[in-house]
Amino acid sequence: QSVLTQPPSASGTxxxxxxxxxxxxxxxxxxxxxxxxxxxxxTAPKLLIYNDYQRPSGVPGRFSGSKSGTSASxxxxxxxSEDEADYHCAAYDDSLNGWVFGGGTKLTVL
Amino acid sequence: xxxxxxxxxxVKMPGxxxxxxxxxSGYSFTTYWIGWARQRPGKGLExxxxxxxxxxxSIYTPSFRGQVTFSADTSINTAFLxxxxxxxxxxxxxxxxxxxxxxxxxxxxxxxxxxxxTVSS
Numbered sequence: 001q002s003v004l005t006q007p008p009s010a011s012g013t014x015x016x017x018x019x020x021x022x023x024x025x026x027x028x029x030x031x032x033x034x035x036x037x038x039x040x041x042x043t044a045p046k047l048l049i050y051n052d053y054q055r056p057s058g059v060p061g062r063f064s065g066s067k068s069g070t071s072a073s074x075x076x077x078x079x080x081s082e083d084e085a086d087y088h089c090a091a092y093d094d095s096l097n098g099w100v101f102g103g104g105t106k107l108t109v110l
Numbered sequence: 111x112x113x114x115x116x117x118x119x120x121v122k123m124p125g126x127x128x129x130x131x132x133x134x135s136g137y138s139f140t141t142y143w144i145g146w147a148r149q150r151p152g153k154g155l156e157x158x159x160x161x162x163x164x165x166x167x168s169i170y171t172p173s174f175r176g177q178v179t180f181s182a183d184t185s186i187n188t189a190f191l192x193x194x195x196x197x198x199x200x201x202x203x204x205x206x207x208x209x210x211x212x213x214x215x216x217x218x219x220x221x222x223x224x225x226x227x228t229v230s231s
């Protein structure tokens with residue numbers, strides 16, 4: 001059972017916008033910024049969003065993050081087939097003194 | 111360019127010991143913490159803890175405290191994750207990570223390619 005809660009799956013057609021939610025608590029998302037990772041099949045996680053909404057260089061502007069209270073969201077606009085991957089949210093947790101993750105959301109591009 | 115290169119996959123029997131490695135390059139190795147994460151087959155990521163390779167300080171998350179040991183050899187810029195007695199439930203891919211900056215709670219920006227550990231009798 002993951003500390004952060006994500007939907008196990010999401011889907012959309014090319015060009016659509018998909019939203020992936022991430023819910024936590026006061027000791028993690030409520031106190032710290034949220035990070036999102038993209039994990040393509042058979043590869044290591046890759047940093048996608050940090051500090052709630054910032055994108056590392058090289059990440060397309062189609063990916064955006066937001067946070068409100070103890071919940072966060074990842075939006076992917078102009079969906080492309082190469083976006084098919086697992087998406088993980090994460091935040092530092094004061095109670096556990098370490099990072100906590102969501103269970104991951106498997107995105108399917110129909 | 112920051113790179114973390116992990117050792118190859120391992121197949122072990124229950125009760126055996128194991129040490130896997132993570133060789134770092136492209137930055138000052140002793141300045142940063144190295145974190146470790148587990149991903150069981152078909153599951154999400156779990157944070158195991160973090161090790162400051164410069165002074166050997168480690169912070170283990172409760173689920174992993176006493177189950178694994180973090181260490182490093184600064185002469186070869188390599189961090190290690192070690193088990194004394196493996197269990198079948200340790201079967202997973204293990205990732206080493208490095209934070210964005212030198213703080214222990216910095217988000218894990220860089221990831222190794224992962225090491226698959228299979229424990230089976």
